Amino acid sequence: MASLLKRSQTTLPVLSNLLVDAADGTATFVGTDLESHVTVRVPAQLKGGPARLTLPADKLAELVGLMPAGSNIVMNDEGGQVRISSTANEYRLVTLPADDYPVWSPDDAATTFSVTQRQLRRLIDAVLYALPAKDHRRVLMGALIETKDMNLRMTATDGKKLSRMSVSLGEIEGDKNARCVVSGKLLTDLRKILGDEGSVQVEIGERQAAFIVDNVEYRTNVIEGKYPDCDAVIPKEFPFAVRLNREQFKLAARRAGVVSEDRNKSIILKFADNSCEFTSMAADIGTFNGKVSVEYDGNPIEVAFNYQLMIETLDSFGHPDIHLNIKSEQSPTVLRCDAEPDHICVLMPIKLTDLRPGGE
Amino acid sequence: MHRQRLVFHVDMDSFYVSVERLLNPDLVGKPVVVGGPPNSRGVVASASYEARAFGVRSAMPCSQAYRLCPQLVFVGSGFGVYSEYSRRIGDVLRTFTPLVQMASQDEAYLDMSGTERLWGDPEASARSIKTRLREDTGLPCTVGASSSRTVSKIASAHAKPDGLLWVRPGGERGFLAPLDAGRLPGIGAKTQTRLRELGIRTLGDIQRVGRVECRRLFGDHGASLWDRASGIDDNAVEPDTGPPKQVSHETTFAEDISDSGELSRRIAALSDKVASRLRAQDLTAFTVGIKFRYADFETHGASRTLENPTNDPSVLRDEARGLLAEKRDPRRPLRLIGVAASGLVGGGEGQMDMLSAERDERRERLWKAVDALRGKYGEDAVERGG
Numbered sequence: 080m081a082s083l084l085k086r087s088q089t090t091l092p093v094l095s096n097l098l099v100d101a102a103d104g105t106a107t108f109v110g111t112d113l114e115s116h117v118t119v120r121v122p123a124q125l126k127g128g129p130a131r132l133t134l135p136a137d138k139l140a141e142l143v144g145l146m147p148a149g150s151n152i153v154m155n156d157e158g159g160q161v162r163i164s165s166t167a168n169e170y171r172l173v174t175l176p177a178d179d180y181p182v183w184s185p186d187d188a189a190t191t192f193s194v195t196q197r198q199l200r201r202l203i204d205a206v207l208y209a210l211p212a213k214d215h216r217r218v219l220m221g222a223l224i225e226t227k228d229m230n231l232r233m234t235a236t237d238g239k240k241l242s243r244m245s246v247s248l249g250e251i252e253g254d255k256n257a258r259c260v261v262s263g264k265l266l267t268d269l270r271k272i273l274g275d276e277g278s279v280q281v282e283i284g285e286r287q288a289a290f291i292v293d294n295v296e297y298r299t300n301v302i303e304g305k306y307p308d309c310d311a312v313i314p315k316e317f318p319f320a321v322r323l324n325r326e327q328f329k330l331a332a333r334r335a336g337v338v339s340e341d342r343n344k345s346i347i348l349k350f351a352d353n354s355c356e357f358t359s360m361a362a363d364i365g366t367f368n369g370k371v372s373v374e375y376d377g378n379p380i381e382v383a384f385n386y387q388l389m390i391e392t393l394d395s396f397g398h399p400d401i402h403l404n405i406k407s408e409q410s411p412t413v414l415r416c417d418a419e420p421d422h423i424c425v426l427m428p429i430k431l432t433d434l435r436p437g438g439e
Numbered sequence: 440m441h442r443q444r445l446v447f448h449v450d451m452d453s454f455y456v457s458v459e460r461l462l463n464p465d466l467v468g469k470p471v472v473v474g475g476p477p478n479s480r481g482v483v484a485s486a487s488y489e490a491r492a493f494g495v496r497s498a499m500p501c502s503q504a505y506r507l508c509p510q511l512v513f514v515g516s517g518f519g520v521y522s523e524y525s526r527r528i529g530d531v532l533r534t535f536t537p538l539v540q541m542a543s544q545d546e547a548y549l550d551m552s553g554t555e556r557l558w559g560d561p562e563a564s565a566r567s568i569k570t571r572l573r574e575d576t577g578l579p580c581t582v583g584a585s586s587s588r589t590v591s592k593i594a595s596a597h598a599k600p601d602g603l604l605w606v607r608p609g610g611e612r613g614f615l616a617p618l619d620a621g622r623l624p625g626i627g628a629k630t631q632t633r634l635r636e637l638g639i640r641t642l643g644d645i646q647r648v649g650r651v652e653c654r655r656l657f658g659d660h661g662a663s664l665w666d667r668a669s670g671i672d673d674n675a676v677e678p679d680t681g682p683p684k685q686v687s688h689e690t691t692f693a694e695d696i697s698d699s700g701e702l703s704r705r706i707a708a709l710s711d712k713v714a715s716r717l718r719a720q721d722l723t724a725f726t727v728g729i730k731f732r733y734a735d736f737e738t739h740g741a742s743r744t745l746e747n748p749t750n751d752p753s754v755l756r757d758e759a760r761g762l763l764a765e766k767r768d769p770r771r772p773l774r775l776i777g778v779a780a781s782g783l784v785g786g787g788e789g790q791m792d793m794l795s796a797e798r799d800e801r802r803e804r805l806w807k808a809v810d811a812l813r814g815k816y817g818e819d820a821v822e823r824g825g
Contacts, residue, residue: 216794238792239747312793342725342782343790385790411793427791 097136098180099154102129106154109180110136115265115299116183130156131177139163142170183298188282188289190257194231196292198246199281200273201397202233203266205244205422208391210263211237218304221260224283226251230421231281234309235263240388241309241411241425242395257283259301269297313425314411317404321350322374325399328355329390331371335359336386338367345429346386350405351379359386382408383429392424443608445561446676447549448583448591449532449568452600454545455485458524459514461577466512470495475513477505480774481691484515488600500736524576529679531575535568540676548588550676561605569603585611587672593622611670616643623667630657630664642668686724688712689777695734697772699764706759707752709778714752715810717780723748723789725782727758731767732775741766744782748789755780 098109106123109116142163146152150165156174163170203222211219214237223234232245251257269290273279280291283301290297335346335357346367349356355373360366382405393401398418405412414424451457455473460466470490474483483504486495493508505511525544532539535558538550551564558564565582572580583594585606593615598604606614620626620634620642637656639645645653645668653661666672688709696702706729717724728742741762749755759778767773 219794236794238794239790241793307794409791425793427793429790 093133093175093179094181095135095137096133096175096180097139098131098133098177100129100131100177101125101154109183111181111183113181114262115297117268118296118298120294130154132156132161132174133177133180134161134172134174138172185289185298186284186287188284188287189254190226190283191252191281192226192231192248192250193278193280194246194248196273196277196279197275198231199279199290200270202231202244202246203270203273205395205397205419206233206235206242207263207266207270208395209235209237209240209242209424216304218260218302218306221262221302222266223258223260223306223309224288226255226257226283229255234306236307236309236425239385239427240392241312242392242422243309243424244419244422246421259283259288260304260306261288261299262302265297265299312411313423314404314406314413317406317413319350319377319380319405320375321355321403321405323355323371323401323403324373325393325396325401327371328373328401329393331355331357331369332386332389334369335367338365339386343429344385344387345383345431346389347381347383347431349379349381350375350377352376380405380408382412383431384412384426385429388426392426395424396422443552444586445551445554446585446588446591447551447561447565447568448588448595449528449547449549449572450581450583450592450595450599451528451545452579452581453485453487454524454578455521456487456490456514457578458521460487462520463514466514469512470508470510471512471514472501472504473513473515474504475501475515477501477511477513480693524578527576528572528578531571532568534571535564538676538678541679548591548676551584562603565603565605569601585614585670587611587670588674588676589624589667589672590615590670592624593618596622606670612646615668615670616641616646618642620645620668623664625667626664630660633657645669684783685779685781686713686716686720686722686783687728687730687777687779688716689730689775691775692773695772695774697769699769702763702773702776703760705776706763706778707756709776710756710759711752711809713778713780714750714755717750717783718810722783723750724755724780725784726780727755727762728779728781729759729762729766730775730777730779731763731773733768733771734774736774738775739766742779742781746790747792748782748784750780 094112100107100109101123102125104122104125105120108119111117143152146165146168153164155162160171160173163172206222210222214220219237225232226248229248229251230245231248232243234241234243236242269292272292272295277293282289286300288299288301332346336344336359338361339346339359340361346357346359349358350373353372353375354370355375357369357371358367392414396414396416396419398416400417402415402417403412404415408428409430411425411427414426416422456471459471459473468489469487470493471487472483472490472495473485474481479501481501483495483497483499483501485497486504490504490508490511495504495507495511501513521544525541529539529541529547532547532549536549536551536554540548542548551558551561554564558567561584565584568582569580572578579601581595581599581602583591583596583598583604585591585594586608590606590611594604594606597618618641620639621631623642639648645665648665650662650665653665655661657664690705690709696705725748726742726744728740730738730740732738743758743762745754745758755778
């Protein structure tokens with residue numbers, strides 16, 4: 080639990096610490112990186128008055144992990160340091176004043192709804208791969224979360240790949256059309272505590288969003304800025320429709336990837352006569368040529384992709400039966416899956432000056 | 440049948456100064472440097488042989504050159520003039536062989552293999568090149584000729600100024616042996632120090648150490664060191680076709696700068712110029728690099744390769760700023776900073792971005808306007824505000 084609170088990237092020393100607040104039979108742990116706050120409440124027996132102090136997050140996480148399983152942990156505030164002990168072990172950790180700890184002032188939520196943990200986990204799994212690792216377009220560092228027509232929709236994109244999935248909601252309180260961008264970092268953390276049972280309470284306000292899972296609360300500033308209009312870039316009609324088996328296709332992509340150019344990892348797919356021919360070439364290394372069968376009987380078409388992005392995209396689906404819809408060799412390619420009609424992925428091709436290895 | 444390779448290294452003699460003398464014959468016979476003025480913070484780009492006699496060298500701060508030689512004449516016509524002469528030199532050289540690689544504005548490698556029937560033996564053809572360059576551009580040069588780039592480059596340096604040296608096949612080792620080890624192109628300060636520590640002074644000393652031992656001492660680099668010190672160098676002359684390898688801009692400050700906000704602004708301005716040149720040639724760059732020089736002339740470089748090639752100034756700027764923040768000691772003021780784009784590919788190539796279309800359209804209009812203004816009024820006509 081404490082490890083979830085651990086936050087990095089701090090300039091303020093106190094931010095490497097967790098705030099521990101003990102009062103009224105509850106110990107509350109708070110961690111923050113100023114953009115988001117995580118609060119965990121656990122029942123605690125209190126002796127003496129309420130206590131408020133801060134402790135180094137990483138050390139607390141580590142030492143708690145090393146305590147005997149199931150043991151009760153006793154924390155004693157001794158002014159300037161805290162004694163943490165189980166039956167046979169005792170730590171004394173230096174504390175920093177709790178008064179320096181940044182206070183979070185919550186916004187009013189305009190929209191509140193509940194979604195099952197399983198659903199939210201699926202959404203995060205389906206879209207998070209499409210987030211950029213780093214992008215100067217800050218708004219892309221988060222996933223777009225929207226409620227519309229009693230659905231919860233999540234979208235992530237880095238411009239090269241896009242994933243969007245929605246699930247239906249039972250009830251939405253307040254504004255039915257909420258929209259915000261939540262950092263990928265927070266969603267990754269949140270994903271770790273989502274299980275198969277139970278639900279998540281979601282609150283969306285103008286500047287903040289919150290996810291409440293049992294005794295854990297994530298509250299975050301939303302990422303401001305205009306999220307790109309993704310509907311505008313997803314093609315609606317496709318002259319080339321391919322149906323493929325993911326596992327076979329992935330294996331072929333991986334084979335071709337062995338000799339792809341390091342720079343853009345490009346492999347070339349040629350669809351014709353119910354088959355897909357994979358070719359790739361890396362200067363100074365060699366070439367690859369392979370074939371897998373697919374369902375396709377249209378005109379031959381040749382498209383180049385980054386094979387790693389192709390594999391990540393295929394993996395984001397919960398089922399191996401995939402439709403690959405191609406508009407042209409230089410248009411966004413759309414991937415869908417019958418078993419998951421509410422999930423759509425887009426993958427941008429690689430533009431090559433000459434598609435054929437060898438350049439003849 | 441194995442054909443004997445013949446490589447020329449054509450090196451213009453104090454090129455910038457020679458160009459200045461063409462434009463102003465009064466400078467002939469005087470100690471002249473291109474760079475300056477003497478109280479400025481720039482460095483000497485080129486020094487006449489008269490100036491070199493006073494110890495003035497290229498890349499020396501102008502103030503130091505002035506101290507060494509107070510009667511020194513500082514000139515500078517701007518790089519447009521030099522580029523024009525450089526282009527004309529290339530044109531002349533390409534009439535001798537299509538395989539011409541301009542190594543910089545004032546030096547070129549020529550693959551002259553198999554041209555004997557056309558131009559005579561190496562000495563005769565080198566003489567023809569010198570004469571033609573003198574007639575067509577008015578500029579003097581020195582030609583080194585041998586079976587490899589390395590030996591020809593050392594030969595031209597050896598024969599300067601206005602010289603010609605042909606190292607005959609088989610004579611490479613003997614020619615190199617008595618020369619100082621530092622004459623070998625590409626030997627860094629570190630290697631030189633290490634060589635001195637080992638008592639290795641000449642290229643002949645390196646030859647005697649042997650290839651195996653050189654590799655043990657210096658790694659893979661050692662093997663190539665021995666090869667080149669022995670006159671073995673298979674590197675081909677790569678004619679200048681296709682896009683340039685790098686586009687860069689740098690600036691020496693009027694006063695040293697330590698304020699990171701000011702440095703960020705300078706980087707933004709340099710990034711704009713680099714991006715502008717990339718766009719002019721329809722290129723994008725995979726790699727962004729910076730160069731910075733502390734007040735004491737200690738110089739550093741760093742680079743980062745991007746996932747997607749770019750010619751967007753804001754991407755170049757952000758990467759360059761990030762690199763500087765990472766590598767620079769903020770307590771030490773800088774005198775120079777540069778931004779470079781390399782790993783260049785055609786603008787149309789590479790991973791496509793579905794989101795770039797809309798913003799590109801907006802930006803492209805802006806950049807087109809900026810480029811047009813710069814084309815008309817010069818590179819400094821449009822600067823980034825704030």
